[in-house]
Amino acid sequence: MPTLEEIAELTGVSRSTVSRVVNNDSRVSPATREKVWEAIQRKGYRPNLHARGLAAGRSNIVAAVIPGGISNILADPYFGVLLSGIASAADSRDRYLLLSLSDVDFKHRVDELAQQGAVDGVVLSSSEEDEPLTRALLSSGTPFVSVGRNSDGRVSYVDVDNRGAARKITAHLLRLGHRRVATITGDPIATAALDRLDGYRDALEAYGLPIREQLIFEGDFTEASGRVGMRSLLEHHPDAVFAASDRMASGALNEIRAGGLRVPEDIALVGFDDIPLAAEMDPPLTTVRQSAKQMGETALEMLLDLIDDPSGPPRRVVLPTQLAVRASCGSKLKSERKE
Amino acid sequence: MPTLEEIAELTGVSRSTVSRVVNNDSRVSPATREKVWEAIQRKGYRPNLHARGLAAGRSNIVAAVIPGGISNILADPYFGVLLSGIASAADSRDRYLLLSLSDVDFKHRVDELAQQGAVDGVVLSSSEEDEPLTRALLSSGTPFVSVGRNSDGRVSYVDVDNRGAARKITAHLLRLGHRRVATITGDPIATAALDRLDGYRDALEAYGLPIREQLIFEGDFTEASGRVGMRSLLEHHPDAVFAASDRMASGALNEIRAGGLRVPEDIALVGFDDIPLAAEMDPPLTTVRQSAKQMGETALEMLLDLIDDPSGPPRRVVLPTQLAVRASCGSKLKSERKE
DNA sequence: TTGTACGCGTTATCAG
DNA sequence: CTGATAACGCGTACAA
DSSP states (O other): OOOHHHHHHHHTSOHHHHHHHHTTOSOSOHHHHHHHHHHHHHHTOOOOHHHHHHHHSOOSEEEEEOOSOHHHHTTSHHHHHHHHHHHHHHHHTTOEEEEEOOOTTHHHHHHHHHHHTSSSEEEEOOOBSSOHHHHHHHHHTOOEEEESOOOSTTOEEEEEOHHHHHHHHHHHHHHTTOOSEEEEEOOTTBHHHHHHHHHHHHHHHHTTOOOOGGGEEEOOSSHHHHHHHHHHHHTTOOSEEEESSHHHHHHHHHHHHHTTOOTTTTSEEEOSBOOHHHHHSSSOOBEEEOOHHHHHHHHHHHHHHHHHOOOSOOOEEEEOOEEEOOGGGOOOSOOOOOO | OOOHHHHHHHHTSOHHHHHHHHTTOSOSOHHHHHHHHHHHHHHTOOOOHHHHHHHHSOOSEEEEEOOSOHHHHTTSHHHHHHHHHHHHHHHHTTOEEEEEOOOTTHHHHHHHHHHHTSSSEEEEOOOBSSOHHHHHHHHHTOOEEEESOOOSTTOEEEEEOHHHHHHHHHHHHHHTTOOSEEEEEOOTTBHHHHHHHHHHHHHHHHTTOOOOGGGEEEOOSSHHHHHHHHHHHHTTOOSEEEESSHHHHHHHHHHHHHTTOOTTTTSEEEOSBOOHHHHHSSSOOBEEEOOHHHHHHHHHHHHHHHHHOOOSOOOEEEEOOEEEOOGGGOOOSOOOOOO
16 A cells, blocks of 8 residues: 555655645645645555554544443443444544453553553543543543543533433323332442432422332343342332333333233333333333434544643533333323334 | 653663563563563553554554444444454453444445554454455455355354254244244345345255245344334234344234234244343243354454464354243243343 | 655664 | 664654
8 A cells, every 4th residue: 555655756746745635734736736636546545544643643543432341231222322423423523433342451451542642532431430540531631521421520521411301201200190109220330320310309309209218229220120120119019110221111011010010000111211122112111212322423523622622621511312202101191103 | 651762761771672571572681571571560651552553564453343324233232242242352362442333435444444554454244245345355455354154265254053043943943833934034135144044944944844935024133124024924824933133023022912912822933142132021032042242252363363374264163052942932842041 | 835854652673 | 682773654843
């Protein structure tokens, strides 16, 4: 594959000029620009990633970092979709994406990447509040954006309004007349889980209802924990359940059935995420629609902005959610066409 | 962050010596090796990725490439798990992973990566038989491993025995006495889909049964196509259905229910993949267990071998599958504990 | 507007 | 066993 030098010889100009053309430097005459471009196209020249990284200190590589017991976590469609959002945005902005999933020596590897200048920035899908990674990234000065709220005032993040959405969907259950509304929470290590629980509490309080600890089960977002949680909850006879993830809702549904009860007649059930499965469940699951893809895209765009201009205050973006009202909550107020 | 030079000064040796220590070159005395290591540890030195890539022509970066309408495809847990396999293997072998998901200008970007020497090799999760990417990679000489069988004799791949597994699970239905066994296939653009269909045919032929075209519906692996396919199939009164993916099986199940029929009493149902959902379905789904994670790991290991020694014949690895017999096929022959 | 010259951090070759 | 020194391919002051 050709190098700058070869293109230069070929067109009778210097390396610098070719470099300028490649980088869209304004200081080059239309005539030579034209000529050089032609040669570049013809020879299929592409600048070498490493050479560029070395010389300019920028590599056009950004890293996506997803910590946590990966093995299981990637089975969640959420992360796949999030990743596809990040990837497609990176692609359309002409950046390469470096993926970090492992746990071994995680912190070490990440700031190795950062400090070396191997990557220009990092999208961190951190689900944990107290993330050593965050501190490492912060102190290394590497531009990064967190997917999911972070309480540290210095970090830029994109998130959805978990609390507000949880409040809304819980309020929806209350509006339908349910009074013993239980919840199965996500892993409390995740900010999103805590926020959704807060939203649940908000709704109950707004209706003047007591918060009953027996009606709150601490899950971890997985289907299995939904089942276990529901089994435990059934002893306290809830008339509705807000599961903090669709996967947990699915597990809960099975358990309700196993107990000989019906959804929504005996127990109303709602979830969170609107994964593809939700609309396919029987009955279709009422849930909160959030776009992981859009989160990924947004995070990447924010990161590129941050890289361009690292100064200024941290950016925070909160993406909207929608209530997807289906049959599982027993509502007749709205309906939704299956897509 | 320190450079080679700084470590050299610090220990009173030359860059070359430090470089040798870093790269485990044998030609360095134990004494200096010791001394240099100490300094490296103390200063937290890490070799610069780009400099190394430039000088050595190897970057320790491998690319994972997943073509196809990503947006939807990544919602399939299969790819997430596959990716986690690739990623964790890359990590434990101390390689970085570059992720390519987009479709725009795909071929262009990939061989840009390859030809530049930006990456040392590529893991290609190609689901398409006639992949321009394959040809591009082949002609560029970039080491690569395909996840999924490839008919081109020159390409190394890892796959599972789709045909054999499909034959086994179909035969299982036959053994249980079903005679009108239908199938919903995957997207025929995927080799795996074709292989599974062949396996289905094999089983029927082994039982001396005719292949009825009305009992074959061409799906595309998605839940939606499972639903649509089942709706169409119901008109021909199958007594059993082999869906080429668990997601399609899930869709089919809903449709069977919607038709007022029961699984397995009226129609036996089996799938393929053993995604987490399978064991949670009601009834639990009989399916073929394949380990996407292991495929990913294996692919990466093969790739590293190939990079080390690009000569020699292509490597092919076929991973085993297991039948996971649950309730959806009505079998009482075996049982399986839910994990 | 264009060219020159230097440096980015490593690896590799070649002397010593 | 160790140390100069030349690439690797590109960006970028600086000069012209």
